[in-house]
Amino acid sequence: MIRLLRQLGGDTRTGFTKLGRSSRFLLLALGGVVSVLLRPRLLLNQLYSVGVLSFLIISISGLFVGMVLGLQGYYTLSDFGAEETLGVLVAASLVRELGPVISGLLFAGRAGSALTAEIGLMKATEQLSGMEMMAVDPIKRIISPRFLAGCLSMPLLAALFSAIGIIGGEWVGVGLLGVDAGAYWGQMQAKLDFQNDIVNGFIKSLVFGFVATWIALFEGYDAVPTAEGVSRATTRTVVNSAFSILGIDFILTALMFGDD
Amino acid sequence: MDAQKYPTPHLVSIRNLSFSRGSTKIFDDVSLDIERGKITAIMGPSGTGKTTLLKLIGGQLRPEQGDITVDGQNIPQLSRTKLYQVRKRIGMLFQSGALLTDMNVYDNVAFPLRAHTQLPESMIRTLVLMKLQAVGLRGARGLMPNELSGGMARRVALARAIALDPMMVLYDEPFTGQDPISMGVLAHLIKSLNSTLGLTSIIVSHDVSETSLIADYIYVLADGKIIGHGTPAVIRQSPSTWIQQFMTGAADGPVHFHYPAKNYVDDLLSTGKRY
Amino acid sequence: MQHTNTQDTLVGLFVVAGIAGLFFLALQVSNLGSFTSGQGYTLTANFTNSGGLKVRSPVSLAGVKIGQVSAIDLNPTTYQSVVTMHIDTAYNNLPDDTTASIFTAGLLGEQYVSLEPGGSDTYLKDQGKIDITQPAIILEKAIGQFLFKSAEEKSE
Numbered sequence: 001m002i003r004l005l006r007q008l009g010g011d012t013r014t015g016f017t018k019l020g021r022s023s024r025f026l027l028l029a030l031g032g033v034v035s036v037l038l039r040p041r042l043l044l045n046q047l048y049s050v051g052v053l054s055f056l057i058i059s060i061s062g063l064f065v066g067m068v069l070g071l072q073g074y075y076t077l078s079d080f081g082a083e084e085t086l087g088v089l090v091a092a093s094l095v096r097e098l099g100p101v102i103s104g105l106l107f108a109g110r111a112g113s114a115l116t117a118e119i120g121l122m123k124a125t126e127q128l129s130g131m132e133m134m135a136v137d138p139i140k141r142i143i144s145p146r147f148l149a150g151c152l153s154m155p156l157l158a159a160l161f162s163a164i165g166i167i168g169g170e171w172v173g174v175g176l177l178g179v180d181a182g183a184y185w186g187q188m189q190a191k192l193d194f195q196n197d198i199v200n201g202f203i204k205s206l207v208f209g210f211v212a213t214w215i216a217l218f219e220g221y222d223a224v225p226t227a228e229g230v231s232r233a234t235t236r237t238v239v240n241s242a243f244s245i246l247g248i249d250f251i252l253t254a255l256m257f258g259d260d
Numbered sequence: 261m262d263a264q265k266y267p268t269p270h271l272v273s274i275r276n277l278s279f280s281r282g283s284t285k286i287f288d289d290v291s292l293d294i295e296r297g298k299i300t301a302i303m304g305p306s307g308t309g310k311t312t313l314l315k316l317i318g319g320q321l322r323p324e325q326g327d328i329t330v331d332g333q334n335i336p337q338l339s340r341t342k343l344y345q346v347r348k349r350i351g352m353l354f355q356s357g358a359l360l361t362d363m364n365v366y367d368n369v370a371f372p373l374r375a376h377t378q379l380p381e382s383m384i385r386t387l388v389l390m391k392l393q394a395v396g397l398r399g400a401r402g403l404m405p406n407e408l409s410g411g412m413a414r415r416v417a418l419a420r421a422i423a424l425d426p427m428m429v430l431y432d433e434p435f436t437g438q439d440p441i442s443m444g445v446l447a448h449l450i451k452s453l454n455s456t457l458g459l460t461s462i463i464v465s466h467d468v469s470e471t472s473l474i475a476d477y478i479y480v481l482a483d484g485k486i487i488g489h490g491t492p493a494v495i496r497q498s499p500s501t502w503i504q505q506f507m508t509g510a511a512d513g514p515v516h517f518h519y520p521a522k523n524y525v526d527d528l529l530s531t532g533k534r535y
Numbered sequence: 536m537q538h539t540n541t542q543d544t545l546v547g548l549f550v551v552a553g554i555a556g557l558f559f560l561a562l563q564v565s566n567l568g569s570f571t572s573g574q575g576y577t578l579t580a581n582f583t584n585s586g587g588l589k590v591r592s593p594v595s596l597a598g599v600k601i602g603q604v605s606a607i608d609l610n611p612t613t614y615q616s617v618v619t620m621h622i623d624t625a626y627n628n629l630p631d632d633t634t635a636s637i638f639t640a641g642l643l644g645e646q647y648v649s650l651e652p653g654g655s656d657t658y659l660k661d662q663g664k665i666d667i668t669q670p671a672i673i674l675e676k677a678i679g680q681f682l683f684k685s686a687e688e689k690s691e
Contacts, residue, residue, distance in 0.1 A: 130358030156553020163556035
């Protein structure tokens with residue numbers, strides 16, 4: 001029992017130490033963002049590998065999620081004779097929840113794990129050390145551009161996810177199941193509020209992008225510089241990002257939609 | 261060299277250096293000097309912290325105690341900006357080469373030039389090709405790092421290390437894992453670059469034969485202490501049995517073949533235990 | 536160089552697509568396209584019962600949306616529901632004998648405020664009050680009273 005407590009205490013302490021290190025890392029990375037703006041080429045390259053390469057998985061997933069929502073929503077709503085509100089159901093679930101959350105999870109799996117592996121391997125092959133010895137700050141040169149690219153890409157990806165999902169829902173609902181197109185779009189526009197739904201969903205995706213990129217970069221930078229260490233760090237990135245995104249989503253949802 | 265030009269003949273002076281990792285003492289009150297214009301080798305078995313010493317000289321690690329003076333500047337006490345100023349004048353060749361994997365050979369060599377100078381691209385091209393010519397890889401400028409053999413990667417890294425015409429180059433195990441030919445090529449390069457560019461070189465290595473061929477002076481490290489130093493000839497004649505074992509590569513000697521264990525016969529007879 | 540150019544193009548396309556997605560959500564999906572809440576004036580109306588009316592429920596005239604409900608409060612002395620509406624400036628010529636009613640769009644649809652202009656020559660001004668109100672039409676009372684009662688009991 002005592003041993004268990006001691007173990008727990010030790011783990012807690014390691015956890016706090018890691019949180020401290022990652023916060024310090026975050027500050028350094030944010031500090032380097034200014035210098036990234038002076039060298040847009042670095043940012044462009046990262047927007048490509050973080051954003052463009054996640055584009056396909058995000059659009060295809062968004063399409064299918066929207067189509068499934070269209071089907072499921074139609075069968076549930078038609079029991080109440082309320083098929084006209086299908087647009088509201090699809091759009092509200094996508095914009096408020098599924099868009100930011102699923103694209104956040106996919107982003108962590110696709111871009112986050114790649115970032116961790118890349119940074120971890122750069123560390124393992126002494127590339128980061130090498131840069132330091134060449135008097136080039138690896139945080140400014142490697143971390144900050146990726147950080148900025150992650151934070152910029154995620155809201156765009158989430159918006160695409162939701163938009164494509166809504167169109168997918170229309171295909172199924174209007175195209176296949178015969179819901180009136182005017183009702184689909186009209187009810188949606190009447191019910192969804194710009195401030196409360198679109199902006200809040202956008203804020204969510206921004207926060208998720210920030211957190212997922214932070215975790216991915218920190219895990220890579222903090223990885224034990226061996227093959228095993230990097231693979232463990234990559235796993236931790238995906239797991240920790242998923243937990244953080246879902247946990248933060250709950251808090252944000254409670255804050256945003258709680259008093260309505 | 262010319263003693264009038266410099267206050268001391270030593271480019272690097274280490275005084276009373278102590279450094280430990282966890283509970284292991286890696287350096288215990290070590291002092292040594294690196295002479296300008298010479299190739300100094302720091303030798304010792306694996307795990308004695310030779311790479312750590314290079315990182316301490318480069319300011320990537322901070323010692324617990326002691327001074328590390330590089331060209332009159334005490335490295336552990338420098339601010340970040342000053343430290344980066346010093347680092348621009350130090351080239352380092354990492355064990356793995358540490359080439360940036362997302363750019364080709366040409367861009368790798370151009371990297372420090374682009375990061376630290378405002379030279380026009382045409383000038384950078386000339387400099388890069390000169391450095392690549394010096395290591396014999398001008399023709400390989402378009403290759404990516406993963407297309408290079410280990411020896412070629414190290415030569416590219418060497419070209420990159422001398423790109424800014426440093427005053428000193430640090431070599432971390434330059435010969436490890438190389439075939440005899442590329443070992444010979446690297447040894448020749450280190451020697452010739454040192455004299456033609458007027459460099460000061462520090463080689464950290466456990467490769468006795470190649471290193472002692474090109475080194476002007478050797479320090480032998482073991483258990484956090486310097487156990488011998490001198491010119492290669494002096495080291496080879498050293499009366500120390502430890503140094504003799506290290507230089508000849510004998511299996512047993514002061515460094516025991518066996519990891520400390522209890523008596524062999526007792527161990528075999530004590531049955532009923534898993535280990 | 537060729538490689539970087541394609542890469543840049545793709546990044547450009549990606550950013551454009553992302554921003555297009557955002558605009559799509561803002562204009563096509565939400566109410567931003569149909570109504571902007573910046574310009575406008577406020578009217579109030581007292582109802583004996585505002586039913587399921589909510590903040591942001593539409594306010595329409597002859598089927599055209601001209602504003603939205605911005606607040607619903609209870610008058611503590613009369614026990615009436617005070618509905619504050621935000622009307623677009625374009626529709627600043629409502630007569631002061633305009634009638635306000637609460638209707639339901641379809642059987643299960645949301646509730647909205649419907650305005651019916653009277654014949655007066657004077658127009659309602661900012662902070663003006665609509666005196667003639669109708670809490671719910673007869674049809675709704677007939678069908679809805681039962682539903683609302685049970686819904687209210689549930690929500691209490």
